[in-house]
Amino acid sequence: MGQDFVVVTNNPMVGESQGEVMVVDGGFEDVLLKVRDLVYEGHQLISHPIGASMRMLFSPYRSVLVGSKGSETMEVYALTIEGSIDTFRRSTANRDVDHVNADDYARIDLELLKGAINEHRVIQREKIQEVQ
């Protein structure tokens, strides 16, 4: 089964069982900046770069699904990643990264990543294999 995505992440718990991994050396923001660069190179943005709660913005780890490279940068992906970086910076301006609970964040980030991969696979025409 071919894989049409890459996991851009700094989460040490994310490994090959999730698919092809592009490891980012750095924090949450560094992951977002890497995703931004890929989007401007023409890659498809598959999962939304930020989570659905303020809490998850304080996580040291973040994983984002990025797709294959197209012929041009899509406006909606560019706007989404730029908006995400802006939101991240504004929302965490006064906060410290929550390193105390780093392991828990790593685990939840992994769970959310699996959720995103399963969601993505729903629309793929290949044989669906639920990620365990």
Added chain:
Amino acid sequence: MNLELRKIEIKDVVFGEETGVKDGVLTVCKQDIIDGLKEDVNVKSIKVDIAKPGEKTRIIPVKDVIQPRIKVEGKGNGFPGVTSEMVQLGSGKVNVLDGVAVVTIGDIVGFQEGVIDMWGEGAKWTPFSKTLNIVVDIEPVEGLDPHTHEATVRVAGLRAAELIGKAGKDAQASAVEKYEMGDIFTEASKYPDLPKVAYVEMLISQGLLHDGYIYGVNSGKILPTLIHPNEELDGAVISGNCVAACDKITTYQHQNNSAILDLYNRHGKDINFVGVILTPELTTLEGKFRTCDYTAKLCQTLGVDGVIVSEEGYGNPDSDLLMICKRLEDSGIKTVLITDECSGWDGMSQPLADTTPEAVAVVSTGNVSHVVELEPADRVIGSAEAIATLAGGWEGCLQEDGSMVCELNAVIGATSEIGYHNLTVELY
């Protein structure tokens, strides 16, 4: 469908030999609750406490809040599809222990937040400082995987509400609320001149700790779906959201969904309240596009004139909220959005993650970064570590005298995006 919510006014809660209601006092037999919940082999131990309005008590970290009830006529006691057998909800008579809330605590991960202060400054910011809270601390057995851990705590909380709800079986109701709404065509023929309004309720549906359930079905697996408002008022929708304290829709808030109640109030008077559409907030962009198109299409199919859209969470769901708004407005349907905002400590930052010019009518339920000062509590029900997490947000959060500065996003129900609470934002 015809649903009667019979409110039994409860003025006090005490522990006692037998669970029951007499003269407005709810007696809870602690051991019965503990025994009942320990029937689940995954539950290791249960602690039950009572926290009353005005006491210098702090409850943290709150997982869910559930209203104790019992169905006295009709099918579907408990939470069909979750704690009891599958049954169609939305009709019958339900005795409600009004003024009482079951609050579950016990974290699955260390960073869970959610504080309820029963007194002082903190009490103003949560609606659950006004309820008599029966706090249930659920400790699961060791070695459970996170999904099972969460499910265990979730179900135990619902079961606790069921067990306590039984106390209301023969009690006298002091107020009866009737919710009656027929099919769409019948209602339209009754009120041909009233504008048709639907309520789109967005549910966080992104994975562990970020879930919602409809008749037990995880909302991450559904397409946007039409549901009768009575069903939600009768317990069809429950919360699996364990983060986002300030704007998560607790099960209690589903059972008492204020947007549904306020629309129902006007049904047949100013508006024809057509129904509720539950919309999952998905993680992938494709998923969001699909969901938003589908939601707008359902509204168009219903032929509505106006829609209220509420959100759950902050961050990526802002995209869905605005996409749904744009699609509706472009098709001529008028919208009002209910959302919270993040404008920084000083209120000077741009409030939303996304913007769209079509969002001309928005109710803001508060700035999640608004800072409040919490005095030290005499009693803390819950975990000290959670306090550390709450206080560890930034340097100087915890003061020497034990008082804490914390953002609204850690307070349960503070900025409820179904409009349950009464915060707003003004521009100066």
Added chain:
Amino acid sequence: MSYKVLYYVNQFFGQVGGEDKAGMAPVMKDEKVGPAMGFDQLMGEEAEVVGTIICGDNYFNENNEEAIKFIVDAVSEKKPDLVVAGPAFNAGRYGMACAGVAKVVADELEIPVLTGMYKENPALDESRAKAIVVETTDSAAGMKNALATMSGLAKKILKGEKLGYPEDEGYFAQGRRLTVFSDKRGSERAVEMLLARLKGEDFKSELPMPVFDRVAPAAAVKDLSKAKIALVTSGGIVPNGNPDRIQSASAQKWGKYNIAGKDSLEGEFYTIHGGYDPVYANELPDRVAPLDMMRKFQKEGLIGEVYEYFYTTTGTGTSVGNSIKFGVEIGKELKEAGVDAAILTST
């Protein structure tokens, strides 16, 4: 106990002179001069203007460091409880000076600042968050009303009283979003808002969406190696001596200079832009308007040619209206000259 107010005016309202005195260095008068007098009278027993600073608009914008130092020293000497500047009405450079006063006094010295401007004053956006900016008419004919509103607000500010809504009190919203309790829950407010919309009645959104000015980009240049590229800047790069007297802030005009045969702007051009530290731009103006790089690309064949005229103005404090006017005028000339694309640098 009477509060102390320090007042700032420009050369015109300070009764020194007109445009000819716009370059005057700041002076401190112990008396109340110009609007400071009217303001003082309106404050009555509650406060007294203890000094009036008079400074030339051009001086403030062109000698920013010295001007700011003067203000700081003056505040240190007079120890006011409030600093009042203007009102500047629609005067851009005066507004920029008031904004400069607001920035240093409010941010660094942490003393409240009060001023007044017309809604189109280009300095408004920079000032409104730092000072309380009263809304005025566009000319000094509105001085009486402006001072009346300003003095009313000054009394509240001095007493530490909370100001009412901007629209009620007559000042421009600062952009501060304050979370407060409403007497109605959110869902009730939402239902009411929807009913108002359905009935076609007025309603007020609690979260206004920002409106962005979108300009459709022109089509891409087909062959860069044959293209004629013009160099344009809002970085205030002008020939030595600023022969056309382009303003350092709130520009009223643009300039056009022949650069045929020049490989760089060094030595013959400098900056008059009042919004950034000029040292490096004066050393090598190409850092702001990169003629040197454009010549390099031309020699390498990357671009066809560099248009022989270089266009310049100052962006800081320049009104939206003027900016649009300049853009349209310059654009017309470039188009008529057969220019294919322009490099526009800003600071």
